[in-house]
Amino acid sequence: MDLVLDNPGDSLFVRSVTAEGIQVGDELYRKPIVLNAEQVIDEYPIFSIEQLTEQNLGGLLSLQPDVVLIGTGAQQQFLQPRQLMFFYSRNMGVEVMNTYAACRTFNVLVSELRNVAAVLIPIQSPNGSS
Numbered sequence: 001m002d003l004v005l006d007n008p009g010d011s012l013f014v015r016s017v018t019a020e021g022i023q024v025g026d027e028l029y030r031k032p033i034v035l036n037a038e039q040v041i042d043e044y045p046i047f048s049i050e051q052l053t054e055q056n057l058g059g060l061l062s063l064q065p066d067v068v069l070i071g072t073g074a075q076q077q078f079l080q081p082r083q084l085m086f087f088y089s090r091n092m093g094v095e096v097m098n099t100y101a102a103c104r105t106f107n108v109l110v111s112e113l114r115n116v117a118a119v120l121i122p123i124q125s126p127n128g129s130s
Helices: 058-062 081-088 099-111
Strands: 014-018 021-024 027-029 033-035 067-071 093-097 116-120
Touching: 014 099, 021 033, 067 099, 081 093, 093 099, 099 116
Parallel strands: 067 093, 067 116
Antiparallel strands: 014 021, 021 027, 033 116
C-alpha cells in the first residue's frame, strides 16, 4: 500500500507499507522502527506490543514527542493500563492502531507540523508470520 509519493520539505514520511517492510524515504525497514519527522531509530527491540516496557522505550522518549502512535502490525492490539499510564504520566498522547493506519496518521500529523513519533511493527514479523 503506497502512502505518499512526495516528501514535502525536509520531513521524513512513510512511503509504503507492505509484507516486505516499511519504506521511509528510499529506505526499506524490515524490523520494528521508531521514527519522527527528523530521524529513524532502526535498532528497536520491540516485535510485539507486549514488549513495550519502560526499559525499552528510551529511544522513543529521547525524541520528546507530544503524541505517540503505535502500529501493532497487521491487526490492532491494545495496550495494558500500566502501558497507557507510562505515556499519560509523561503528558504524551498515545494512539494504538494497526501499522497501516499508524503510518497514514503519522504522515498526516507530520504534514501538520505536529510533534509526533511512531513505533511501527512491520506487517509481517521477521520469522515470516503475520
